[in-house]
């Protein structure tokens with residue numbers, strides 16, 4: 550039988566077969582995907598072949614179709630290995646909050662660069678609009694205009710009260726979308742609002758740290774009533790630079806890449822070379838300081854970088 554992996558909990562996963570059956574499947578011990586050193590050989594979004602044994606009591610995944618794409622983060626305990634968050638994606642929805650909790654721009658930029666490296670488009674969704682005071686609103690507008698000018702679509706919503714979701718709904722229809730963001734930004738709440746009856750568990754925000762409680766613990770794929778799939782994922786703190794070489798990092802910041810064509814040296818790292826158009830752009834304001842700071846942060850944590858330890 551053929552099917553789609555819609556949930557993966559470590560030891561086993563749930564496959565939805567082409568016939569619409571839900572089957573719990575195990576992965577055979579030494580089954581590994583070529584070329585990827587990952588802690589989870591099978592991930593949500595994989596298209597698989599399954600074999601059912603014991604008259605239907607046990608099922609195994611016996612083949613995985615080649616992935617169109619995938620997005621990984623490094624595993625915390627096995628830093629040389631990666632964890633495939635999901636695969637065969639059409640786009641990512643990055644949920645961001647300027648308050649309660651606050652998403653920092655380094656996190657946003659690392660996510661955008663990672664997705665750019667995998668050539669997966671990203672929509673930025675600014676959630677919890679109901680909580681914003683005047684300053685927060687100004688901040689949100691600035692961020693939307695910054696990321697909009699680079700070419701990312703930015704939307705705002707209040708998912709708790711179901712406000713501002715109509716435009717989003719249209720963008721999600723008939724697509725497979727990975728929903729990502731820090732813990733507590735409202736990923737599961739958004740999916741509950743878009744898919745009545747999904748009843749995903751949602752958590753509160755810690756009063757002490759103003760961070761989420763890591764309520765979602767495994768990735769899960771849910772079908773939209775309009776057609777298409779959403780993938781709820783556990784909140785992440787950061788992404789490793791898996792598969793990304795230092796000299797490539799600037800390629801994944803579209804506006805920095807564009808500007809770098811004017812640098813004096815073709816291999817300019819935009820750190821201390823003379824006649825660097827990127828640093829000049831930061832000085833004159835055509836490149837944002839926060840984006841440049843994120844670029845430098847990614848450049849400086851190659852190898853044993855802090856994100857390798859900071860992740861969870």
Ligand SMILES: Nc1nc2c(ncn2[C@@H]2O[C@H](COP(=O)(O)OP(=O)(O)OP(=O)(O)O)[C@@H](O)[C@H]2O)c(=O)[nH]1
Pocket residue numbers: 676677678679680706707708709710730731732733734735736737738739750751752753754761762763764765766782783784785
């Ligand atoms: N005021 C307000 N609260 C919201 C909004 N969206 C989500 N919340 C609240 O934020 C808290 C966290 O929401 P979740 O949906 O669990 O967040 P998550 O991103 O799935 O978190 P993890 O599963 O831990 O990664 C819950 O108490 C939600 O009710 C919103 O638009 N406005």
Ligand SMILES: [Mg+2]
Pocket residue numbers: 736737738750751764765781782783784
């Ligand atoms: Mg969640």
Ligand SMILES: [Zn+2]
Pocket residue numbers: 809812813817818819820822824825826827828
């Ligand atoms: Zn330069």
